[in-house]
Amino acid sequence: xxxxxxxxxxxxxSLRDGLQIESPIGLSAKLDLLGAVAATGVREVEACAxxxxxxxxxxxxxxxxxxxxHRFPGIGFSALVAGxxxxxxxxxxxxxxxxxxxAASDAFSRAxxxxxxxxxxxxxxxxVAIARDSGAVVEVMIATAWDCPFDGxxxxxxxxxxxxxxxxxxxxxxxxxxTIGTATPGRVSALIAGLRPxxxxxxxxxxxxxxxxxxxxxxxxxxxxxxxxxxxxxGGLGGCPFAxxxxxxxxxxxxxxxxxxxxIDVDIDLKAAIAAAKVAESVVGHDLPGALLHAxxxxxx
Amino acid sequence: xxxxxxxxxxxxxSLRDGLQIESPIGLSAKLDLLGAVAATGVREVEACAxxxxxxxxxxxxxxxxxxxxHRFPGIGFSALVAGxxxxxxxxxxxxxxxxxxxAASDAFSRAxxxxxxxxxxxxxxxxVAIARDSGAVVEVMIATAWDCPFDGxxxxxxxxxxxxxxxxxxxxxxxxxxTIGTATPGRVSALIAGLRPxxxxxxxxxxxxxxxxxxxxxxxxxxxxxxxxxxxxxGGLGGCPFAxxxxxxxxxxxxxxxxxxxxIDVDIDLKAAIAAAKVAESVVGHDLPGALLHAxxxxxx
Numbered sequence: 001x002x003x004x005x006x007x008x009x010x011x012x013x014s015l016r017d018g019l020q021i022e023s024p025i026g027l028s029a030k031l032d033l034l035g036a037v038a039a040t041g042v043r044e045v046e047a048c049a050x051x052x053x054x055x056x057x058x059x060x061x062x063x064x065x066x067x068x069x070h071r072f073p074g075i076g077f078s079a080l081v082a083g084x085x086x087x088x089x090x091x092x093x094x095x096x097x098x099x100x101x102x103a104a105s106d107a108f109s110r111a112x113x114x115x116x117x118x119x120x121x122x123x124x125x126x127x128v129a130i131a132r133d134s135g136a137v138v139e140v141m142i143a144t145a146w147d148c149p150f151d152g153x154x155x156x157x158x159x160x161x162x163x164x165x166x167x168x169x170x171x172x173x174x175x176x177x178x179t180i181g182t183a184t185p186g187r188v189s190a191l192i193a194g195l196r197p198x199x200x201x202x203x204x205x206x207x208x209x210x211x212x213x214x215x216x217x218x219x220x221x222x223x224x225x226x227x228x229x230x231x232x233x234x235g236g237l238g239g240c241p242f243a244x245x246x247x248x249x250x251x252x253x254x255x256x257x258x259x260x261x262x263x264i265d266v267d268i269d270l271k272a273a274i275a276a277a278k279v280a281e282s283v284v285g286h287d288l289p290g291a292l293l294h295a296x297x298x299x300x301x
Numbered sequence: 302x303x304x305x306x307x308x309x310x311x312x313x314x315s316l317r318d319g320l321q322i323e324s325p326i327g328l329s330a331k332l333d334l335l336g337a338v339a340a341t342g343v344r345e346v347e348a349c350a351x352x353x354x355x356x357x358x359x360x361x362x363x364x365x366x367x368x369x370x371h372r373f374p375g376i377g378f379s380a381l382v383a384g385x386x387x388x389x390x391x392x393x394x395x396x397x398x399x400x401x402x403x404a405a406s407d408a409f410s411r412a413x414x415x416x417x418x419x420x421x422x423x424x425x426x427x428x429v430a431i432a433r434d435s436g437a438v439v440e441v442m443i444a445t446a447w448d449c450p451f452d453g454x455x456x457x458x459x460x461x462x463x464x465x466x467x468x469x470x471x472x473x474x475x476x477x478x479x480t481i482g483t484a485t486p487g488r489v490s491a492l493i494a495g496l497r498p499x500x501x502x503x504x505x506x507x508x509x510x511x512x513x514x515x516x517x518x519x520x521x522x523x524x525x526x527x528x529x530x531x532x533x534x535x536g537g538l539g540g541c542p543f544a545x546x547x548x549x550x551x552x553x554x555x556x557x558x559x560x561x562x563x564x565i566d567v568d569i570d571l572k573a574a575i576a577a578a579k580v581a582e583s584v585v586g587h588d589l590p591g592a593l594l595h596a597x598x599x600x601x602x
Contacts, residue, residue: 004487181596185521186305186563213511213555213592214562217518220486224525247596254514261515262487291514295482295548 005228007265010252011044011205012037014280016059016080017249018237020049022284024058029283030065036276037234038072040252040268046099046231047077050086066093080141082113083120087127091134099141099175100127102166104158105148108179112143121162125169132170139173139205140166145191146183156194163198173203175231178218181211181247185221192225205229208250210236210289215250216258223264230255235277235288251290253277306529308566311553312345312506313338315581317360317381318550319538321350323585325359330584331366337577338535339373341553341569347400347532348378351387367394379440383414384421388428392435400442400476401428403467405459406449409480413444422463426470433471440474441467442508446492447484457495464499474504476532479519482512482548486522493526506530509551511537511590516551517559524565531556536578536589552591554578 015034019025037045047069053060062079069077078097079090090098102120103109109117124140131138144151145159159176166174176191188206195204206222206229208215219230233249253273259266274292281288316335320326338346348370354361363380370378379398380391391399403421404410410418425441432439445452446460460477467475477492489507496505507523507530509516520531534550554574560567575593582589 182562184559184562185518186565210514211592211596212558213517213552214559216514217486217521217559220518220522251514257513258485258515258518261483261485264487291512295512 003226004264005223005226007228008223008259009044009229010042010255010266010268011046011078011229011231012040012042012234012252013046013207013231013249014233014235014237014252014276015065016046016049017231018233018280019058019284020056021238022058024060025283027061027064030061031068033276033279033283034068034072036272036279038075040234040272040276042075043267044076044078045072047079049080049082050089050093051080051082063089063093066095069094078139081127084123084126084130087130091130091136096134096136097139098127098131098136099139100124101141101143102162103143103148103179104154104162105144105151107150108144108148111150117158117162121165124166124171128170137172138170139175140171141175141177141207143177143179145176146178146187147180149180156191159191160194160198163195167199167202171202173205174199175205175207177207178209178215181209181215183208183218184214185217188218188221189225192222192227196226203229205231207231209238209247210250211247216254219250219255220258220262223259234273234290235280235293236290237280237284237288248289251277251288251292253292254290257292304527305565306524306527308529309524309560310345310530311343311556311567311569312347312379312530312532313341313343313535313553314347314508314532314550315534315536315538315553315577316366317347317350318532319534319581320359320585321357322539323359325361326584328362328365331362332369334577334580334584335369335373337573337580339376341535341573341577343376344568345377345379348380350381350383351390351394352381352383364390364394367396370395381442382428385424385427385431388431392431392437397435397437398440399428399432399437400440401425402442402444403463404444404449404480405455405463406445406452408451409445409449412451418459418463422466425467425472429471438473439471440476440506441472442476442478444478444480446477447479447488448481450481457492460492461495461499464496468500468503472503474506475500476506476508478508479510479516482510482516484509484519485515486518489519489522490526493523493528497527504530506532508532510539510548511551512548517555520551520556521559521563524560535574535591536581536594537591538581538585538589549590552578552589552593554593555591558593
């Protein structure tokens with residue numbers, strides 16, 4: 001076991017991964033959620049996705065949202081892109097950090113971005129070049145890193161190969177995403193152990209869903225393997241429109257509780273995260289699955 | 302990190318911890334649930350509690366249920382007791398394994414059994430003697446091992462002292478229970494590391510609730526610390542009538558998925574556990590929180 005990190009950075013993804021499966025909620029509702037998220041003390045927020053408005057209607061207002069981000073100077077914002085067109089839109093909108101999604105499985109890659117995993121991988125260098133021209137950084141987010149809803153289990157070598165390409169093509173960061181929430185701690189530990197020699201010193205982040213209840217256990221396994229950057233979404237909002245069976249991201253407030261109670265420092269205030277989760281429930285108009293939303297913070301300690 | 306165990310024994314506690322907070326459901330409904338549980342392949346089931354019928358009405362039929370257990374010869378049954386009277390009732394009813402609860406916090410101990418933690422600890426030897434007379438085994442279950450709903454955090458030394466008393470007074474097994482679902486992986490690892498030198502070779506089991514979403518992560522942390530016996534409840538049924546804020550046990554089917562997918566063998570069949578969770582929902586008449594109950598087993602692998 002690697003020594004546990006003393007601090008874990010949590011990137012809030014409710015505005016992007018959280019909302020993408022929801023009906024479009026309107027810009028002012030997004031700004032309400034963003035305001036509540038900003039009040040948690042979070043330092044990184046994935047704000048939107050520059051993708052096809054017809055495929056993901058809830059992200060159609062990415063440019064409009066991006067125009068408001070200057071109001072939150074303490075937060076580093078990023079946006080998801082699925083190709084060069086989205087990367088150019090993100091740069092034009094002033095984004096200075098992007099997540100470029102490369103699915104490790106072909107079937108998901110085709111459903112998500114209309115091309116094979118190899119084709120998406122080959123474009124990393126071009127995405128990096130577009131970002132560099134604007135002084136922006138690129139995280140290559142490897143989707144379906146453990147399982148694909150169509151192809152089944154993802155051979156770990158596919159993940160290693162994409163990570164090697166990301167390294168060789170100049171990615172600033174690499175992320176591994178359990179897109180459909182089927183990863184478990186044992187496979188998380190194993191994949192990260194295999195990735196380390198491939199990626200060397202490139203920062204690695206983890207993105208987990210809680211579809212089968214194992215999301216927080218998988219996230220903690222990633223932390224035990226030295227990962228110090230995790231995605232989470234207030235209330236457990238989230239899902240993926242192209243991944244049948246996917247459900248919510250791990251809930252920010254539950255992750256904050258787990259990490260801080262385990263002795264690991266985070267930037268996010270627990271009570272403010274629970275408050276933001278309630279705002280998230282309000283803006284989407286339905287209950288969210290986060291545990292602390294239901295349990296409350298009943299025991300002081 | 303201790304080497305991961307290759308096999309974890311799961312003790313099904315839906316019939317006891319699962320039902321104790323529910324309105325009494327009647328013996329035939331319990332037998333329906335037990336039949337579904339037995340069909341999972343489980344080897345150990347905590348069937349009932351020999352406690353005050355006025356305090357826990359749903360356990361009032363413990364003797365009647367015990368009379369049916371011979372119908373399931375492949376399963377080792379146990380019962381929870383809170384004192385010598387319950388231990389004698391359990392022996393008279395033919396039980397050959399009991400869990401004797403000793404709460405590590407005084408306030409919970411008084412709420413649960415009307416006496417201090419020290420008084421409950423002092424009685425371990427007497428409980429063991431009662432069991433020995435019938436050739437039965439005793440697990441000392443240390444409740445509120447991390448937090449008490451009334452007293453707050455439990456000093457680990459209290460847990461170590463109870464474990465030492467259990468060792469000295471002849472307990473066959475020791476369990477540590479996160480009664481209110483507030484433990485997290487970091488504190489689970491730390492408590493077990495502190496317990497090991499105290500308990501030596503006495504088998505240790507873990508009992509976790511998912512109140513704050515960290516139950517499975519805590520259970521896996523226990524497994525990583527070498528614990529190879531975990532309590533779970535189909536569907537995540539459960540709670541404690543004397544612990545405000547407690548919610549369901551970790552769900553058997555979610556634990557089975559997590560462990561087997563992590564490469565750890567269990568005796569329980571996943572599909573049968575999901576089916577048993579549906580029976581549990583039916584007999585208690587409301588939805589249960591287990592993740593796989595909602596996600597299903599959508600991805601084959």
